[in-house]
Amino acid sequence: MVPSPFRVTRRRPETHDxxxxxxxxxxxxxxxxxxxxxxxxxxYGVGEVPVSVSAFPLAQTVRAVGPVTRAICASQPGDVLGxxxxxxxxxPVADASGADIVIVAGGIGLAPLRPVVLHVLEHRREYxxxxxxxxxxxxxxxxxxxELQRWRGRLDVDVDVTVDLxxxxxxxxxxxxxxxxxxxxxxxxxxxxxxxxxxxxMRVTVLALLDRGVPADRIFISxxxxxxxxxxxxxxxxxxxxxxxxxxxxxxxxxxxxxxGVREL
Amino acid sequence: xxxxxxxxLEVPVFAGLTPDQLEFVAGCASNARFRDGEMLFxxxxxxxxxxVIRHGSVALEIFAPPSxxxxxxxxxxxxxxxxxWLFPPYRRYFDARxxxxxxxxxxxxxxxRDKCEADPALGYELMxxxxxxxxxxxxATRLRLLDIYGYARSD
Numbered sequence: 001m002v003p004s005p006f007r008v009t010r011r012r013p014e015t016h017d018x019x020x021x022x023x024x025x026x027x028x029x030x031x032x033x034x035x036x037x038x039x040x041x042x043x044y045g046v047g048e049v050p051v052s053v054s055a056f057p058l059a060q061t062v063r064a065v066g067p068v069t070r071a072i073c074a075s076q077p078g079d080v081l082g083x084x085x086x087x088x089x090x091x092p093v094a095d096a097s098g099a100d101i102v103i104v105a106g107g108i109g110l111a112p113l114r115p116v117v118l119h120v121l122e123h124r125r126e127y128x129x130x131x132x133x134x135x136x137x138x139x140x141x142x143x144x145x146x147e148l149q150r151w152r153g154r155l156d157v158d159v160d161v162t163v164d165l166x167x168x169x170x171x172x173x174x175x176x177x178x179x180x181x182x183x184x185x186x187x188x189x190x191x192x193x194x195x196x197x198x199x200x201x202m203r204v205t206v207l208a209l210l211d212r213g214v215p216a217d218r219i220f221i222s223x224x225x226x227x228x229x230x231x232x233x234x235x236x237x238x239x240x241x242x243x244x245x246x247x248x249x250x251x252x253x254x255x256x257x258x259x260x261g262v263r264e265l
Numbered sequence: 266x267x268x269x270x271x272x273x274l275e276v277p278v279f280a281g282l283t284p285d286q287l288e289f290v291a292g293c294a295s296n297a298r299f300r301d302g303e304m305l306f307x308x309x310x311x312x313x314x315x316x317v318i319r320h321g322s323v324a325l326e327i328f329a330p331p332s333x334x335x336x337x338x339x340x341x342x343x344x345x346x347x348x349x350w351l352f353p354p355y356r357r358y359f360d361a362r363x364x365x366x367x368x369x370x371x372x373x374x375x376x377x378r379d380k381c382e383a384d385p386a387l388g389y390e391l392m393x394x395x396x397x398x399x400x401x402x403x404x405a406t407r408l409r410l411l412d413i414y415g416y417a418r419s420d
Contacts, residue, residue, distance in 0.1 A: 047420070049420045063417060065417040065418070065419050065420060066419035066420035067419075067420065068420045069420050106413070106414060107413070107414035108414075135414070136414060137412070137414035137415050141414065162339075164409045164412070164414065165335060165336070165337060165409075166335065166336040167332070167333070167334075167335060167336070168324075168326060168333060168334035168335065168336065170324075170336055171364055171365075172339075173322070173339045173341065174324065174325075174336045174337065174338050174339045175338055175339060175405060176405040176408055176409060178405070179341075179405065183341075183343075197413075197414075198413040198414065198416070200408065200411065200413050201408075201413050201414075204408060
């Protein structure tokens with residue numbers, strides 16, 4: 001439960017309100033982290049928030065939306081933050097071996113999926129079709145733009161990007177991310193789909209994947225709730241019978257579908 | 266040689282029409298080509314044509330001072346551009362600009378409306394299919410109205 005001190009080694013702006021911090025432990029080794037897991041990041045004297053891991057050994061992408069995340073995003077190289085974790089479940093990267101893999105991200109949801117993208121690209125032969133579909137608010141709000149361009153340049157992965165609204169000079173797509181699903185090249189029955197974004201976006205994306213024929217037990221989503229203790233004691237992130245910090249954040253869709261429709265949860 | 270009827274077979278909105286109906290629809294169609302940046306139509310124009318995009322994409326724009334022109338939607342290959350031809354006052358509400366070279370099939374809306382009046386079975390089929398496109402776009406637009414990526418709960 002005690003945060004370990006980690007030093008910020010690099011700070012990179014992603015958008016007007018989002019930064020990626022690279023971190024290294026002040027003492028000892030980096031912890032073992034699986035794609036999809038999160039850590040609790042503590043800005044000393046301000047507060048602690050859950051943040052997904054966006055690359056290994058440790059990069060975390062944070063959007064400044066309140067006092068704690070603003071303090072974390074303002075950290076400069078050399079500053080020290082507290083880290084607890086990693087916590088939670090992970091993406092079924094190994095289980096997806098041999099299957100087509102479809103990654104659908106919305107907004108900052110690309111951050112927890114970035115380790116999967118990097119893993120798939122590094123182990124490309126282990127997968128069938130590899131598809132990344134990414135939806136953002138505007139072109140200026142897209143994360144990892146240089147990497148996206150690099151990934152798009154590869155011939156062995158399909159990357160498609162769309163935004164909700166764009167200035168006149170944008171030459172990409174404008175529309176909901178679900179519109180990309182019917183045209184994407186993958187075999188639905190042998191696909192593993194990984195989805196992260198705002199909950200509404202995940203709900204409609206899952207429907208589009210089901211319509212396309214992807215079985216519910218091959219769709220995985222990452223839930224966001226108010227994680228505080230991260231060890232399933234405080235109950236802040238309780239979702240029905242599960243704790244998002246322990247059984248989540250990554251869930252197989254068919255195991256959580258019924259809970260998504262309950263408004264009080 | 267690729268006839269328009271043959272091209273229509275590959276367009277989702279016309280899938281399943283009988284050969285007679287396809288021939289009927291093809292009688293109102295012609296090929297169209299637009300250079301990058303060329304306008305297919307502008308806000309306020311008479312809406313007497315709709316398009317099925319075969320190649321390239323089309324940006325639907327609106328001029329919104331002080332932001333300037335903003336793109337609110339793009340229409341991609343296989344998709345339908347324009348439905349104002351269906352209902353009075355047959356007027357365009359947005360600008361449509363070619364992004365890259367655009368090849369499309371253009372349909373004369375007046376011709377098609379006349380044929381639908383003369384053949385209610387075809388009219389019903391086409392109306393049903395366009396209603397489907399309208400509903401899908403309306404639902405997507407409603408979701409985008411929520412600005413789902415913009416909202417964030419403060420920590």
